[in-house]
Amino acid sequence: MLEDLFKVVKSRLDYDNKGSNHVRSNIPNDLLFKCPRCQNVMFMDEFKSAMKVCSACNYHARISARERLEITVDKDSFVEYDADLVSKDPLNFEGYPEKVEAAQKATGLRDAILTGECTIRTRKCVIGVMDSHFMMASMGSVVGEKIARAFERATEKRLPVVLFTASGGARMQEGILSLMQMAKTSAAIARHSDAGLLYITVLTDPTTGGVTASFASLGDIIIAEPKVLIGFAGRRVIEDTIKQRLPDDFQSAEFLLEHGFVDMIVSRVNMRRTISKLLKLHLSATEGPNHE
Amino acid sequence: MNELTAWERIELIRHKNRPTINDYIPMIFDEFYEMHGDRCFGDDPAIIGGIGKISGIPVTVIGQVKGRDLEENKRTNFACPHPEGYRKALRLAKQAEKFHRPVICFIDTPGAFCGVAAEERGQGEAIARNLLEFSRLKTPVISVVLGEGGSGGALALGVCDALFMLQNAVYSVISPRGCASILWKDATREKDAAERLHITAEDLVSFGICDGIIPESQGGAHTNPELTAENIADTILESLRIITQKSVANLLEARYNKFRKIGEFEEITNSSDTERL
Secondary structure (H helix, E strand, C coil), rough: CCHHHHEEEEEHHHHHHHHHHHHHHHCCCCCCCCCCCCCCCHHHHHHCCCCCCCCCCCCCCCCCCHHHHHHHHHEEEEEEEEEEEECCCCCCCCCCCHHHHHHHHHHHCCCEEEEEEEEEEEEEEEEEEEECHHHHEEEHHHHHHHHHHHHHHHHHHHCCCCEEEEEEEEEHHHHHHHHHHHHHHHHHHHHHHCCCCCCCEEEEEEEHHHCCHHHHCCCCEECCCCCEEECCCCCCHHHHHHHHCCCCCCCCCHHHHHCCCCCCCCCCCHHHHEEEHHHHHHHHHHHHHCCC | CEEECCHHHHHHHHCCCCCHHHHHHHHCCCCCCEECCCCCCCCCCCEEEEEEEEEEEEEEEEEEEECCCCHHHHHHHHCCCCCCCHHHHHHHHHHHCCCCEEEEEEEEEEECCHHHHHHHHHHHHHHHHHHHHHHHHCCEEEEEEEEEEEEEHHHHHCCCCEEEECCEEEECCCHHHHHHHHHHHHHHHHHHHHHHHCCEHHHHHHCCCCCCCEECCCCCHHCCCCHHHHHHHHHHHHHHHHCCCHHHHHCCCCCCCCHHHHCCCEECCCCHHHCCC
């Protein structure tokens, strides 16, 4: 059952690959985008200028942390925190250092999250963006530490936090240390919350496993992008248990909205504006007296 | 000392006569009144909760319920809680906070249940909420891993001031089987994964996560449940004696730091390392 924390993303990738094999075999990857949700094919230029949103079904595809910052924060306003943190290999886990190194080369990131300070339409905040291209944004010690530090700094500076989540869950190559990052981050969020400060989470594709079961679910306001996958357990594992195919919208943003676990679904094109408006609504929380 | 491998311990804690929380409660607590329900949805038999007394001290007891036979396992869902189980746990913990009662959590679960209903009712949110609320609960919390500490479903009862593990208990981010099937596409390598994941009580002590190992009777807890229960009770009492002396502010500060310091990473300052990227 614990494997569910991880399988979910893997299974989604399998689905993705099954769906796009045909296209991949005939046409260069960088020319076309084939939507994993509806199989619609778009020219890459068109897809990119649509902020990587499927024109047919409105699926909000995965984007890198740098791309996210570019469309979210004011130009040149991002000042990165803790850029020098890198993971160790505490369990001497076979193949782990190589995997991290390959992910670093492929993404240009040191680990699966960027954190820092920025302004969004002039509103100052602490921001964190996870990147699913880095080992499926699994949470190990570095991700946990960067999030904890980001919340501690935000508490100290009395700033709101905006966190874009994406993750396959805890990083099993770091064993129990990765599990404990769930407790560490949640405790840092509790202190930020007790100081009367705002925390907004934006759930992006895919947000699953231990990240769903910790900081992703703890925002004062929880926003999701349309059609993205959000869940705790793996879809395929659940299907194996109940011996039935689950409906397509199971564990989608819309499913979570319907069941009361998401405040609003906001499209990418409106995200920056929505976040800045929400930050503005909570200005008094930042500038008002300390309620501690 | 314990010479069993991680895999041998897993086999031992899956022994059909391994004592469960239902065996231990009458042996450890003088009185016990079970409390039911999360006040929102229902009552989850996979988690038992209530008020008991240990050496005359009233405490709140919460734990996952492994069945002792198939019938009981069906009822308790093999100790895999649904969200309402975690919400019941939180309700009872908040009740304990109100009356300044220490909370004693017993962890024994393969993991939180993975199913349609669990997703619909917010399994992730339920666990997350417990992590946050237990981190600031203004009363002492002691957690004891009795057998299996399975991932987030275990951690939801594991944010505490002191964590103890029975000698043969394990605590892991993922089941060895799951790890093997994901990493190596070969579930039969689970024994190998069990060793590599470092899941034993000694491992967790070495990481600074577990605060003490509770001895089991020779051959495992099932050979002498009364003796094992006595060891658990002694450990809880000794820990309570120390923890209850702290002010609430100091208690919460220490609890925060207990988890805050967990994690292994490096801070690169060398510029050649920077360029490598």
